[in-house]
Amino acid sequence: MRDAYLIGAGQTAFGAFPERSYRELFAEAYEHACERVDGGIEQTDIDEAVVGSLGVGGRQLGLSGPAVTEHVGLHNVPCTRVENACAAGGFAVRQAVQAIRSGMADVVLASGFEVMSDMSGDVTKYWLGVSGETEWERLTGTTFSGVYAQMASAYLDRYDATPEDLSRVAVKNHGNGAKNPKAHLGFECSLDDAVAAPEVAAPLNLYHCCPTSDGAAVAILASEDVVDNYTDERIRVAGVGAASDHVGLAERDSYLGLSATETAAETAYDRAGVDPDDLDFAEVHDCFAIAELLAYEDLGFCERGEAPQLLREGVTDPDGDLPVNTSGGLKSKGHPIGATGTGQVVEVFDQFTGRAGDRQLAEPRYGLTHNVGGSGGATAIHVFENEEVSG
Amino acid sequence: MRDAYLIGAGQTAFGAFPERSYRELFAEAYEHACERVDGGIEQTDIDEAVVGSLGVGGRQLGLSGPAVTEHVGLHNVPCTRVENACAAGGFAVRQAVQAIRSGMADVVLASGFEVMSDMSGDVTKYWLGVSGETEWERLTGTTFSGVYAQMASAYLDRYDATPEDLSRVAVKNHGNGAKNPKAHLGFECSLDDAVAAPEVAAPLNLYHCCPTSDGAAVAILASEDVVDNYTDERIRVAGVGAASDHVGLAERDSYLGLSATETAAETAYDRAGVDPDDLDFAEVHDCFAIAELLAYEDLGFCERGEAPQLLREGVTDPDGDLPVNTSGGLKSKGHPIGATGTGQVVEVFDQFTGRAGDRQLAEPRYGLTHNVGGSGGATAIHVFENEEVSG
Numbered sequence: 001m002r003d004a005y006l007i008g009a010g011q012t013a014f015g016a017f018p019e020r021s022y023r024e025l026f027a028e029a030y031e032h033a034c035e036r037v038d039g040g041i042e043q044t045d046i047d048e049a050v051v052g053s054l055g056v057g058g059r060q061l062g063l064s065g066p067a068v069t070e071h072v073g074l075h076n077v078p079c080t081r082v083e084n085a086c087a088a089g090g091f092a093v094r095q096a097v098q099a100i101r102s103g104m105a106d107v108v109l110a111s112g113f114e115v116m117s118d119m120s121g122d123v124t125k126y127w128l129g130v131s132g133e134t135e136w137e138r139l140t141g142t143t144f145s146g147v148y149a150q151m152a153s154a155y156l157d158r159y160d161a162t163p164e165d166l167s168r169v170a171v172k173n174h175g176n177g178a179k180n181p182k183a184h185l186g187f188e189c190s191l192d193d194a195v196a197a198p199e200v201a202a203p204l205n206l207y208h209c210c211p212t213s214d215g216a217a218v219a220i221l222a223s224e225d226v227v228d229n230y231t232d233e234r235i236r237v238a239g240v241g242a243a244s245d246h247v248g249l250a251e252r253d254s255y256l257g258l259s260a261t262e263t264a265a266e267t268a269y270d271r272a273g274v275d276p277d278d279l280d281f282a283e284v285h286d287c288f289a290i291a292e293l294l295a296y297e298d299l300g301f302c303e304r305g306e307a308p309q310l311l312r313e314g315v316t317d318p319d320g321d322l323p324v325n326t327s328g329g330l331k332s333k334g335h336p337i338g339a340t341g342t343g344q345v346v347e348v349f350d351q352f353t354g355r356a357g358d359r360q361l362a363e364p365r366y367g368l369t370h371n372v373g374g375s376g377g378a379t380a381i382h383v384f385e386n387e388e389v390s391g
Numbered sequence: 392m393r394d395a396y397l398i399g400a401g402q403t404a405f406g407a408f409p410e411r412s413y414r415e416l417f418a419e420a421y422e423h424a425c426e427r428v429d430g431g432i433e434q435t436d437i438d439e440a441v442v443g444s445l446g447v448g449g450r451q452l453g454l455s456g457p458a459v460t461e462h463v464g465l466h467n468v469p470c471t472r473v474e475n476a477c478a479a480g481g482f483a484v485r486q487a488v489q490a491i492r493s494g495m496a497d498v499v500l501a502s503g504f505e506v507m508s509d510m511s512g513d514v515t516k517y518w519l520g521v522s523g524e525t526e527w528e529r530l531t532g533t534t535f536s537g538v539y540a541q542m543a544s545a546y547l548d549r550y551d552a553t554p555e556d557l558s559r560v561a562v563k564n565h566g567n568g569a570k571n572p573k574a575h576l577g578f579e580c581s582l583d584d585a586v587a588a589p590e591v592a593a594p595l596n597l598y599h600c601c602p603t604s605d606g607a608a609v610a611i612l613a614s615e616d617v618v619d620n621y622t623d624e625r626i627r628v629a630g631v632g633a634a635s636d637h638v639g640l641a642e643r644d645s646y647l648g649l650s651a652t653e654t655a656a657e658t659a660y661d662r663a664g665v666d667p668d669d670l671d672f673a674e675v676h677d678c679f680a681i682a683e684l685l686a687y688e689d690l691g692f693c694e695r696g697e698a699p700q701l702l703r704e705g706v707t708d709p710d711g712d713l714p715v716n717t718s719g720g721l722k723s724k725g726h727p728i729g730a731t732g733t734g735q736v737v738e739v740f741d742q743f744t745g746r747a748g749d750r751q752l753a754e755p756r757y758g759l760t761h762n763v764g765g766s767g768g769a770t771a772i773h774v775f776e777n778e779e780v781s782g
Binding site (some may be wrong): 001054055060061062063064065066067069070074075076077078079080081082083084085086091094095097098099100101102103106133134138200240242243244245246247251259260263264326368373377378380 | 392394419440445451452453454455456457458460461465466467468469470471472473474475476477485486488489490493494496520524525526529631633634635636637638642650651654655764765768769771781
């Protein structure tokens with residue numbers, strides 16, 4: 001089984017760009033990623049492309065993968081669109097790794113895009129519940145924030161946690177996002193502001209919910225056989241894990257964690273030969289504040305019920321033991337659905353190659369990305385290792 | 392690189408089943424596939440699932456992959472939905488092969504489903520052009536049959552071919568489909584009837600267009616390391632090829648062939664170490680009659696312009712040198728978009744395991760499947776070898 005290496009990654013700014021087409025966004029991210037391959041890369045070097053997109057934006061309705069890759073001149077290589085709701089990008093990365101490990105490709109584009117700001121009323125209405133379960137959640141009136149609100153209610157009821165703990169996620173992630181020039185909501189917020197925000201779906205308020213964004217992100221992966229041709233960096237995909245779960249909350253055993261994340265993390269850690277303690281940073285899927293708390297526990301950063309303590313103690317702050325969402329996360333950097341998972345990989349690339357500016361961590365060796373579809377119906381997790389940094 | 396083997400495949404009937412849910416269809420195909428694994432298979436044996444669906448039917452809008460796999464109890468394994476318009480199923484098979492060859496999975500479900508008969512007016516309107524290019528074709532009023540009609544016009548203009556040659560595709564495929572109990576339009580049609588049918592988009596008439604269908608199909612693939620645990624049959628995925636192209640016709644160099652098919656075929660033949668002459672049968676993507684003619688040429692069954700001759704001479708009849716679409720093809724068996732590509736693999740399984748009933752060919756060794764997305768924006772091709780049959 002050949003290893004896959006991350007040789008370049010780039011993205012557009014995330015935000016509201018109703019005047020820009022999805023193809024234009026994709027092209028910008030693609031060019032950004034190519035520019036950042038140290039030794040340069042030719043279009044003809046790319047053997048395959050995987051494109052993640054939810055595709056609710058009503059553009060190219062079928063074949064949206066080939067529709068964006070042809071726009072950058074890649075109108076010949078195998079191109080597959082993958083969709084696992086908000087985890088489309090993470091699964092695109094996983095598929096790119098499989099393509100390389102299979103021996104069927106040496107250089108693969110893992111990418112994602114979404115346009116969320118320029119949608120018709122109907123599509124927006126759909127979107128509010130699109131990533132939850134359709135028949136028993138959306139069609140009965142449950143919004144997507146309502147789904148996560150149920151998890152937040154269960155969590156606050158069960159553990160020593162308060163809405164203020166949820167707000168700490170916003171304060172931390174906005175603090176990080178304010179240092180990220182690509183962030184959609186790149187401003188700081190105080191704990192007071194985050195606590196006082198208007199209610200969306202109790203107990204979740206506005207600052208407990210991420211925006212949805214327009215944007216695109218592209219990661220370029222290469223096999224161990226050819227990585228030398230492109231870069232001296234050695235960013236290895238050390239572990240990959242993925243799992244699915246019941247799409248609807250009501251079918252699950254518990255609202256206090258996502259079993260897909262637990263299963264995927266176990267696989268990814270096992271394949272990478274690491275423990276959560278080995279991680280130097282993580283990008284986790286904080287679509288709602290409660291999701292970041294659950295992620296800490298599902299990913300083994302702490303025991304059940306201890307996530308608020310990590311936030312209160314600053315463990316996941318940029319200067320803490322395990323910085324989480326240095327990019328700003330979905331909350332501040334933004335959430336262009338299909339591009340979110342590959343966007344997380346851009347932060348990994350930035351951190352490992354000293355491109356993270358004011359967010360730069362000191363010589364990280366292991367970084368994790370955690371991308372969730374729906375309310376946990378599918379999760380993709382990757383552990384990346386910077387082989388230049390010794391343990 | 393480990394080889395992948397086809398150990399089971401099954402499907403629902405294809406047809407109009409507005410009273411059946413997409414989950415129910417998937418479950419039936421899944422159970423059918425599992426039953427046909429000679430040595431039996433447990434749900435816990437399945438490491439991963441790939442689900443192809445266009446998803447225009449308006450059911451689960453995101454995460455439709457996990458939504459169907461959870462329904463059969465597979466709510467834990469990695470599950471990825473892939474979509475490349477009408478080639479979703481073929482790309483699902485390809486991704487399953489990559490998963491196995493990567494060493495990340497031993498037993499993988501490659502599947503597809505679609506519900507086309509129970510759609511709202513809006514969705515139907517979208518559908519008519521959904522698999523063509525959106526901005527320059529659909530939104531300017533070109534229907535999907537209109538797109539293929541342009542290719543048919545170009546072909547009839549350029550070569551010694553008539554609308555009657557197009558009708559021969561319908562006669563042959565309906566003749567085959569009449570022997571397939573799973574076919575949507577399982578009746579014979581005469582050449583006179585096929586020629587006299589009402590016009591849809593000149594020069595294409597009703598018998599030059601396939602129906603769209605409800606249905607699901609599942610193929611189960613296993614690595615060479617574990618195939619012995621499941622079956623004594625040895626149906627190897629000998630070659631895989633895929634490619635993309637400009638989604639819209641206007642951007643292409645020629646209307647007289649699909650370059651994605653040519654490229655994908657070259658790869659698949661090369662990897663399988665075979666020539667078109669070695670094939671004993673093929674399932675090709677005959678969404679419109681012209682598509683089957685172009686496929687003969689793109690796949691190297693004959694020279695450019697000679698496809699009508701193959702039909703006139705009966706070369707691709709069931710008793711010809713290279714039977715094509717013994718299942719009935721999209722024209723007669725039906726076209727449940729995301730399930731079509733995996734449905735082709737069911738025919739391969741039937742032919743290789745003596746389950747094809749009145750359609751049974753005598754000891755085929757090599758069979759090809761050819762699945763096209765849109766008007767050729769993406770193509771996936773597989774060459775299967777029955778290793779029990781010596782050359």
